[in-house]
Amino acid sequence: MNNRSKGRGRPGPDAINIKHIVYELEKALNVEEKYMTNLFVADQNSGEDALLARDAAARKLRFLKTWFDLSSQVFLTAINLLDRFLTKMKVKPSHLGCVSISCLYVASELHKCQINPSQLVSISQTKCRVSDLDRMSDIIREKLGLERGDAPITAFNYLNHYLKVLECAAKQLKVKSQFSTILQRKNLLTRLEVVMLDSECACMRPSIIALSMIQSRLEKFMFAEVPCKQYVSVEMYRFLSVINELQIISTMLPHEYALRYGKLKNVVQNYDNNIRTAPPSRLKWRLSLRLNTLRPLVNFRTNLFLIRE
Amino acid sequence: MSTTTFVDRIDPFAKRSLKKKTKKSQGSSRYRNSQDVELQALPPLKDVSTSEQEDLFIRKLRQCCVPFDFMDPIADLKGKEVKRCTLNELVDYITGGRGVLTEAVYPEIIKMISANLFRTLPPSENPDFDPEEDDPTLEASWPHLQLVYEFFLRFLESSDFQPTIGKRVIDQKFVLQLLELFDSEDPRERDFLKTVLHRIYGKFLGLRAFIRKQINNIFLRFVYETEHFNGVGELLEILGSIINGFALPLKAEHKQFLVKVLIPLHKVKCLSLYHAQLAYCVVQFLEKDPTLTEPVVRGLLKYWPKTCSQKEVMFLGEIEEVLDVIEPSQFTRIQDPLFKQIARCVSSPHFQVAERALYFWNNEYIMSLMEENNHVIMPIMFPALYRISKEHWNPTIVALVYNVLKTFMEMNSKLFDELTATYKAERQREKKREKERDELWKRLAELELSNSKKMIPHNSSPTVKK
Numbered sequence: 001m002n003n004r005s006k007g008r009g010r011p012g013p014d015a016i017n018i019k020h021i022v023y024e025l026e027k028a029l030n031v032e033e034k035y036m037t038n039l040f041v042a043d044q045n046s047g048e049d050a051l052l053a054r055d056a057a058a059r060k061l062r063f064l065k066t067w068f069d070l071s072s073q074v075f076l077t078a079i080n081l082l083d084r085f086l087t088k089m090k091v092k093p094s095h096l097g098c099v100s101i102s103c104l105y106v107a108s109e110l111h112k113c114q115i116n117p118s119q120l121v122s123i124s125q126t127k128c129r130v131s132d133l134d135r136m137s138d139i140i141r142e143k144l145g146l147e148r149g150d151a152p153i154t155a156f157n158y159l160n161h162y163l164k165v166l167e168c169a170a171k172q173l174k175v176k177s178q179f180s181t182i183l184q185r186k187n188l189l190t191r192l193e194v195v196m197l198d199s200e201c202a203c204m205r206p207s208i209i210a211l212s213m214i215q216s217r218l219e220k221f222m223f224a225e226v227p228c229k230q231y232v233s234v235e236m237y238r239f240l241s242v243i244n245e246l247q248i249i250s251t252m253l254p255h256e257y258a259l260r261y262g263k264l265k266n267v268v269q270n271y272d273n274n275i276r277t278a279p280p281s282r283l284k285w286r287l288s289l290r291l292n293t294l295r296p297l298v299n300f301r302t303n304l305f306l307i308r309e
Numbered sequence: 310m311s312t313t314t315f316v317d318r319i320d321p322f323a324k325r326s327l328k329k330k331t332k333k334s335q336g337s338s339r340y341r342n343s344q345d346v347e348l349q350a351l352p353p354l355k356d357v358s359t360s361e362q363e364d365l366f367i368r369k370l371r372q373c374c375v376p377f378d379f380m381d382p383i384a385d386l387k388g389k390e391v392k393r394c395t396l397n398e399l400v401d402y403i404t405g406g407r408g409v410l411t412e413a414v415y416p417e418i419i420k421m422i423s424a425n426l427f428r429t430l431p432p433s434e435n436p437d438f439d440p441e442e443d444d445p446t447l448e449a450s451w452p453h454l455q456l457v458y459e460f461f462l463r464f465l466e467s468s469d470f471q472p473t474i475g476k477r478v479i480d481q482k483f484v485l486q487l488l489e490l491f492d493s494e495d496p497r498e499r500d501f502l503k504t505v506l507h508r509i510y511g512k513f514l515g516l517r518a519f520i521r522k523q524i525n526n527i528f529l530r531f532v533y534e535t536e537h538f539n540g541v542g543e544l545l546e547i548l549g550s551i552i553n554g555f556a557l558p559l560k561a562e563h564k565q566f567l568v569k570v571l572i573p574l575h576k577v578k579c580l581s582l583y584h585a586q587l588a589y590c591v592v593q594f595l596e597k598d599p600t601l602t603e604p605v606v607r608g609l610l611k612y613w614p615k616t617c618s619q620k621e622v623m624f625l626g627e628i629e630e631v632l633d634v635i636e637p638s639q640f641t642r643i644q645d646p647l648f649k650q651i652a653r654c655v656s657s658p659h660f661q662v663a664e665r666a667l668y669f670w671n672n673e674y675i676m677s678l679m680e681e682n683n684h685v686i687m688p689i690m691f692p693a694l695y696r697i698s699k700e701h702w703n704p705t706i707v708a709l710v711y712n713v714l715k716t717f718m719e720m721n722s723k724l725f726d727e728l729t730a731t732y733k734a735e736r737q738r739e740k741k742r743e744k745e746r747d748e749l750w751k752r753l754a755e756l757e758l759s760n761s762k763k764m765i766p767h768n769s770s771p772t773v774k775k
Contacts, residue, residue, distance in 0.1 A: 066718070296630060297588055307510060
């Protein structure tokens with residue numbers, strides 16, 4: 001029996017590819033703990049409202065990410081830096097604004113995106129100066145060991161790895177077109193950003209967060225598609241089972257994963273259903289001095305009494 | 310003349326600095342009275358018996374019918390003083406006394422008032438009078454006129470005043486003459502007239518329809534013919550108190566007045582002189598009948614200023630007043646055209662217009678309406694806001710846009726993200742189209758060059774002449 005009949009010939013390009021991808025995934029999983037955060041420690045350090053303040057800062061960062069046209073990777077790196085810094089250091093609430101925009105500034109540098117620091121300081125309505133931003137950025141780099149310029153491994157990286165694995169699997173199972181429709185990267189990244197705004201979710205393993213995003217999208221597809229078509233192809237089922245395999249590779253305990261997945265799914269559902277979970281932020285409305293007549297009736301007074309018809 | 314002054318003269322922006330602060334001018338339509346009547350002081354009313362008071366009162370009223378020339382400050386000083394004291398006395402008499410308003414005195418009072426008030430208003434001493442810039446021409450005979458107006462007001466407000474008797478002397482002709490006086494440049498006079506007419510409207514039910522009609526005529530002439538009348542603000546203030554008292558349901562006449570008269574008043578150039586009073590009337594109407602919101606807002610949008618930024622700022626202020634009293638069901642009927650206009654305003658290169666429009670987002674009630682209807686409003690506003698965030702020259706505007714976009718994001722994150730993605734995708738497509746167009750033009754230029762190169766050797770061969 002030759003190697004071909006035994007099915008033991010030279011491995012095909014897909015097999016080589018997936019091996020390499022899984023190797024990269026495992027490499028990332030090995031350093032996962034290094035970049036994890038524990039915001040509950042920060043809560044104990046800084047007081048009751050520390051988590052609420054952190055979430056507000058995270059929302060601000062997400063908006064700044066849109067404002068400066070930054071990528072999801074920059075935002076997720078910034079959040080990771082912020083959370084790790086808060087885990088490590090006791091930060092006064094009054095300094096949180098400066099810390100958070102400094103994290104964004106450092107993250108943008110790590111990913112080679114330029115933000116004008118004076119624009120960042122002025123537009124973010126943070127009560128700090130550019131020199132404060134520079135100083136805080138140096139502190140962050142020092143405390144988090146970023147001198148070499150290596151960006152942290154975040155949920156963004158795990159998501160990319162998982163998507164590559166699933167893409168290979170989809171190609172093999174010939175469900176590539178469905179894969180492209182269901183698992184749109186932009187869509188997943190948006191939900192990933194949303195989930196990271198929640199401090200409870202942000203403390204979870206980033207690999208679990210990434211995989212949960214993918215699973216929730218697949219579930220949504222199943223709930224939408226199956227009642228219409230009344231069947232799912234065998235290939236699709238096999239494709240879906242790849243998620244279980246990824247859980248095993250990522251050493252996720254089933255009960256731990258299920259618990260986390262429930263919370264993450266809740267946050268995503270709130271986002272999809274536009275359920276507001278945070279109060280509106282207090283913004284500064286600075287007007288130019290010349291706009292002195294805001295409303296015509298503000299100074300209008302009449303001493304004429306009402307005349308009934 | 311220095312060079313600086315000469316340059317200033319031709320610099321339109323220095324117009325204000327060149328204008329000297331002129332003294333308040335005095336004007337009067339009273340001309341020198343050729344038949345100088347010397348007034349003799351009559352005994353005080355309090356010094357005569359009750360039975361003689363009516364007669365003395367009438368004599369004093371007749372005395373006060375004599376006009377004086379105030380253009381000459383030293384002419385007839387004695388007579389002016391006698392009249393002034395008499396008028397003062399009459400004011401006190403009519404205020405304090407009971408039973409002083411007998412039937413006989415009504416025509417005498419009106420005769421005195423008419424003799425003093427009803428005059429042809431002098432033409433403006435400043436032909437280029439700008440109500441916003443220049444000081445008005447004050448009435449020279451104000452020392453007497455003020456007392457006459459005071460007296461008239463006390464007369465109307467007296468507890469003894471009987472409209473049934475009064476209506477014989479205060480008739481349509483009287484009211485017409487009174488209305489003409491609202492064109493006086495003297496704001497003090499117009500203020501008295503406003504109160505006087507308000508009281509007349511309140512007391513004489515039979516004159517109400519006539520007064521409303523005449524005010525309509527004044528406004529329509531003002532809007533469509535002259536664009537000049539000094540008393541628009543005062544008349545509007547009176548109308549505000551009238552509108553406030555309209556019975557429900559509103560009559561068709563009143564609704565028509567709103568649409569045909571009040572809304573077109575917005576299009577006049579000197580809107581700033583009476584905008585507060587006009588907005589007051591409009592808001593009164595809306596508080597009476599919310600279903601008028603749609604015609605009001607559509608009317609404002611129809612007359613929206615295209616070239617005057619100051620007016621645009623005023624319109625935005627009025628829109629905020631309207632939105633402050635709007636009912637949610639009415640809001641949904643006008644949100645689409647209104648916010649399309651607001652989107653144009655926030656994009657305005659005039660920073661005051663953009664700023665004023667953006668400041669709507671600081672109004673809690675308007676925000677709550679926007680939140681309820683964010684699925685309609687955000688798609689309208691988003692492209693303009695996103696573009697300004699990148700392109701506007703004014704940092705204050707950019708900071709306000711930051712606030713607005715952040716508010717939108719908090720309102721509906723999912724829609725915000727979708728709109729961002731759509732806008733960016735559209736911009737990418739636009740850039741791609743532009744790039745393709747540029748490349749096409751380049752290729753055409755290259756083609757032309759290569760063609761012209763091919764043609765040159767053929768053209769350059771010398772023609773052989775026979």
